[in-house]
Amino acid sequence: MAQPLDYRTLEAAATWYVQLNAKQPSEAQLNAWQDWLGKNQAHAQAWARVEKLQRQLGNLPADVALPTLAGVRARRRAVLKTLAMLMAVGATGWAVRESTPGQAMMAELRTGKGERRHISLSDGSLLELNTDSAVDIHFDDEYRQVRLYRGEIMVQTASDPAARPFEVQTAEGRxxxxxxxxxxxxxxGQSQVSVLQHAVEIRPVENxxxxxxxxxxxxxxxxxxxxGPARSAAPGTGAWTQGMLTVIxxxxxxxxxxxxxxxxxxxxCASEVADLRLSGAFRIDDTDTILENLSASLPVKVRYLTRYWTRIEPA
Structure with a gap:
């Protein structure tokens, strides 16, 4: 039976999370973390709470998992933020959803990690949400607006009898x-726009x-x-709408x-294999198969530290 988790155990789990995300962990660090994990049931229970957050929020906040966390104070702030979330999630996970700031958590339309959605809007336009995305739709007499809080969308606009402009708003601009x-x-902190048909205009919010x-x-x-300067869109842009990731x-x-x-x-990805190159078309609905096939095409192996923690390493 699961036991109540004390502050020190949750703090240790938060500290391990930050340490393993702040840089490429060494073999010694990974072994020490696994020793801690297997030491007693409370440690495993605390780490299960970390994994619950990963499933619910896609991942913990970016400022917790930055690869360049520098200095004792920065790391301590990251630990305390993670600890607060672990304490809030409790047994059900609803506390984090209700207390996490940001409009994305309250958005009208959302997708989880690995989920996609296809929506027909009231004007006949088509909207597709990629993985881990959140938007609000606001149509009035003057404008048709989609507010993208996080993630990625594909828009196919329809002509409008009232000639209302169609805009996508992000934190960075319109x-x-x-x-x-x-x-x-x-x-x-950045938005990226790729045009498949016709044209768009971009304006930064502060300029x-x-x-x-x-x-x-x-x-x-x-x-x-x-x-930034206009450039040619990458090959395979928009392939995610067909469930594919195309890379060259x-x-x-x-x-x-x-x-x-x-x-x-x-x-x-371990730093030793980070610069290896690959090309291909991959079905994003089956990431397990993608990982299995990596070792067949590259000199790498896939190491599953836990069900929700995976590392690509030299073979």
Whole structure:
């Protein structure tokens, strides 16, 4: 029977989480963590609570899992934030959902990690939500707006008899559709727009006089003040709407980071194999098979530390 968890046990679990995410853990660290995990039932129970958060929130907040956490104070803040969430989640997990700040948690439309949704809007436009995404829809007499709080969407706009503009808003700015099909992704303080048909206009929220028009086949990143240069959209842009991830000569570390968006828990890549390259088309609804096939095409092995903690290592 599960026992109540004390503060020190939860703090230890939070500390291990931050240590294992702050940098590539050494073999000694992994062994020490597994020794701690198996020492008694309370440790395993506390780690199960970490994994529950990973399943519910896609992952713990980005500022807890930054790869460059520097200094004792930064690491301690990360531990305390993780600890607070572990204490809040309790036995049911509902406390975290209700207390976590941010509009994404209260958004009208959401997807979990590995989930996608296809929605027909009231004006006939089509909206597709990728994994771990959250949006609100706001249509009135003057505007048609989709507010993207996190994640990625694909929009196919319909013509509107009232000629209302169609916009996607992110924390970084506005994307206005010009009769088009396009994707918008918002992540870590940046938005990325890729246009598949026709054109869009981008304006940063803190620099609205700055504008960039993107044509079909183009892509650009922007933050709250700046817009990056227009470039050719990557091959396979939008393939996720068909359940596919298409890559050409990607670094393994970048591929693993992208695949982690679709897989519950934590997926990491050891630095020794980070620069290996791979190409292919992968079905994102079956990440287990993708991981199994990696070792057939690259000199790597997949190490499952727990059900929700996986690491790609040299073979």
């Amino acid at each position: 994307v206005r559709a010009l009769g088009t099909r396009f994707s918008v992704r918002s992540d870590a 609205p006089l700055l504008m960039l028009r993107l044509e079909a086949g183009q892509s650009a990143n922007f933050d709250k003040q700046r817009i 000569e990607w670094r393994l570390a970048d591929f693993v980071s992208e695949l982690n968006r679709y897989r519950p828990g934590v997926l990491r």
